[in-house]
Amino acid sequence: MAEKGTSLFSPYKMGKFSLSHRVVLAPLTRCRALGGIPGDALVEYYTQRSTPGGFLITEGTLISPTARGFPHVPGIYSDAQVEAWKKVVNAVHAKGSIIFCQLWHVGRASHQVYQPGGAAPISSTNKAISNRWRILMTDGTYSTCSAPRALETSEIPEVVELYSLAALNAIRAGFDGVEIHGGYGYLIDQFLKDGINDRIDEYGGSMENRCRFLMQVIQAVVSAVGAERVAFRTSPAIDHNDATDSDPLNLGLSVIERINKLQLQVGSELTYLHVQRELGRPGTEDVVVQTTRTWRRAYQGTFICSGGFTRELGTQAVAEGDADLVSFGRDFISNPDLVLRLKLNAPLNKYIRETFYTHDPVVGYTDYPFLSKAKQVDDWHHSDAFELI
Secondary structure, rough: OOOOOOOOOOOEEEEEEOOOEEEOOOOOOOOOHHHHOOOOHHHHHHHHOOOOOOEEEEEEEEOOOOOOOOOOEEEEHHHHHHHHHHHHHHHHHHHOOOOEEEEEOOOOOOHHHHHHHHOOEOOOOOOOOOOOOOOOOOOOOOEOOOEEEEHOOOHHHHHHHHHOOOOOOOHHOOOOEEEEEEEOOOHHHHOOOOOOOOOOOOOHHHHHHHHHHHHHHHHHHHHHHHHEEEEEOOOOOOOHHHOOOOOOOHHHHHHHHHHHHHHHHOOOOEEEEEEEEEOOOOOHHHHHHHHHHHHHHHOOOOOOEEOOOOOHHHHHHHHHHOOOOEOOOOOHHOOOHHHHHHHHHOOOOOOOOOHHHOOOOOOOOOOOOOOOOOOOOOOOHHHOOOOOO
């Protein structure tokens, strides 16, 4: 249970970062980085959603040319990308926000059209994602994912190194830290979930083996930039991209147990653990809440939760101690001033799903309206916007 009076607008100390409120911009793929380079549109988008003492997590950002599974998503593996991201980070910092770069490799959730030389996507397995799931192609149509190629045991350290190099690039670009994407059926999740991982080497079979790749990635990134700049996102109970596991509760607990142990070994907590939950299936709400609460109680550090939160549910989660911070996705897409709207309990703009993944630098991206000037708090530093409610 949190301290009495704790709300979405209570300040919070997240490691070495002092936050003025607990509303977080969730990582959201938007496909606006033309050619993989963040441009002026991204500068505007992230700046719009920045608040003094606020916390933002970027969209999934590619750690290598093989990591791609969407058109026009940004990377963090080239000097040109690092230089372009500096403009975004500097603009966000100028508004007083903290920003982490989410490190992303989609693994088998890709297509040969996205792979260098038209090669097969890499994964933990040779099994393809089923036709139930579709992939957005470069021409705006949808197709099925290509059959992947299981990484050889000897290749895995090279992929681990890609995460480390990407983290160093992110810090070079000025980011305050990195979030390792380990959920949603992407590469790390493809090693963790027993519904995907069919390996017979030291990276498959037992829970210890299935967690090995993840822990090697976290250890490498921590060694590169320090635990206080590293976070991890996971979704043990979400089956996106056929990412199923026979025991998601214990998978989550096993991951948390290993991260807790690593934190003790290095003498510092990670910045946070970010858990994506899934609501919306009738009859599952209580199970989802209880499962997430179990993980929250087990983790020794800052806990961010995302997935289906409204103002009321977010307030309740923080007040009851089920989350330290709450990340918002779709509502943040359509409400650049979401923090203020939640504070004032003002109406929210409705999001337009059809423009989530288009490439227009303005439409459906930076053109959602703010509250009228008469209702805006123009100087956040001298307002009561983040006083307890």
